[in-house]
Amino acid sequence: MPSYDATDALDDLFGNDEGYSAGAGAAVVTRTEEILDGPAPATSIDAVLRLADGLPSLDDVRAVDDHDTSELTATELQQKEQTETVISTALAAGDAAVWVIAQGLERAAKGRWWRRTHSSLGGYVEAKIGRSAVYGRQLRKNAPLALETAHKTGTVPKPSQVKVTRKTEEQYGREAAVTLYEAVRDVSAELGTHPTADSLMAVHKSLPRQLPEESEQQREVIVQATRRTLGVGVDAPAFESESNKSASIEALAFESESNGDASGETPSGDEEGEPPTGSEPPSGSEAEDDIEDAEIVPxxxxxxxxxxxxxxxxxxxxxxxxxxxxxxxxxxxxxxxxxxxxxxxxxxxxxxxxxxxxxx
Structure with missing residues (x-):
């Protein structure tokens, strides 16, 4: 059996969207029949829940004291990597599902399928997805850019992120918007963080009034602006002055992680008011408080x-x-x-x- 990787899954999920084109009735019928012949909803949900089977057994995870700051053992590192892979896969599935919902709502809006059961499309949306009509409109409006971003970058953006890159699209065009997302994602990875709505907005605001028309030149301008804004100055001297005015949006471990959706939800930190999970330095590379000095240290x-x-x-x-x-x-x-x-x-x-x- 041929391998089926994440790229294949994205291709299947965000394939040619016949539903938006004229005269696509036959294509919609075909797709509907394929869905009806496919797995039942409960089976699909079970497939996502089965991701938990890839987690290490909780009984095999060693309990560690709250004050233990020792290096992770080889076993712990393996368990950590295994667990984070499952978490990333589950998050990606959730992000992708949002844009499947958006495509479904677009069809419901076009066909006015709510006309015999609800007084408005907004009421239908609230009944079907449990979210506000405003949220539903934002999803529908932002879906085309989100789908193209997924196609071209292999990463499914979150609603709050597309809400920002839509501003880039309106000012500079879709290609620039997709490039901005990709650049922020890649530079954030260099810094050990993830793209957020805040970091995307900071880079968007740093762009010049006009971008070059040629694609490669446009990309270069966006990438350089991203690196400067996120604190990786491309033209900066080796050691910058402490009076550096180009503050990085990702400078602090506890800066805002605006990866929530359009409802304003954001990732929660711990119950003590500490920084959100994922904004702290990566385990294993985090420097410890009590570093033992050698007998002779420069x-x-x-x-x-x-x-x-x-x-x-x-x-x-x-x-x-x-x-x-x-x-x-x-x-x-x-x-x-x-x-x-x-x-x-x-x-x-x-x-x-x-x-x-x-x-x-």
Whole structure:
């Protein structure tokens, strides 16, 4: 049996969309018959739930004390990778399902299939998907760009992300919008993070008023703007000044992760008000607080280790809740924003120095 990878799945899911073209009645009938002859909904749901079978047994996962900061063992690293693969697959399936829903709603809207059971399309949408009519309209409006982004990049964007890249499409065209998403995704991966609506908007705002018409030149401008905005300056000196004014949208581990959908939902952090999961440094590469100095350590390395201990202490102290509480007072709004921007600038300057420093 031939292999069936994620690219094949995307091709199947986002194939030629005959439903949007004229005279496509026969194609719609054919597709409907294929769906009816295919697996029942319960079977499809079961297929997603069976992803959990790929997780390591919970009994085999070693319980670790809250204060344990030791390196992960080989077994733990394998279990972590196995688990994260399942999580990523489940998330991708969920993201793809959103745009399947959007395509279905577009057909319901065109055929006015709600006309005998509901007083409006909005009421029909709310009844069918349990979300507001506004959310349904946004999905339908953004679906064409989302599907093309999925086709060309192999990654299914989230509704909140497409809401941003739609602005890019309106100003520069669809090709630029897809390129912007891909560039932000790739540069974010270099930084160990993921694209967010915030980072996409920051890059969108950094683009010049006009982009080159030629595709490769356009891509180059967008990629360079992305790298500068996210803190990987393409024209920056090896060590940037601490007064660097180009603050990175991803500079802080606890910066907003706006990967929620159009309803305003965002990924939750832990119950203590700590940064959202996924915004922390990757396990295994995260520096620890108590680094044991060797008997003879170069002076400059001691300086870096001391700085790292200080940064760890600051990162623990400056939680998301601290920002929330500080922003709550209207009387201190100007001072709060001034301090917040200063923190972003300083932390970005430090990170840029580390990014451009020689590799060990």
């Amino acid at each position: 002076e400059h390395l001691v300086t870096l280790k001391d700085a790292l201990k200080t940064l760890n202490a600051v990162n623990r102290a400056v939680t998301k809740d601290v920002f929330t509480q500080a922003a709550a007072s209207p009387d201190d709004a100007a001072e709060y924003e001034k301090v917040r921007q200063a923190i972003i600038t300083k932390t970005t300057a430090i990170r840029n120095k580390a990014l451009h420093a020689p590799n060990g």
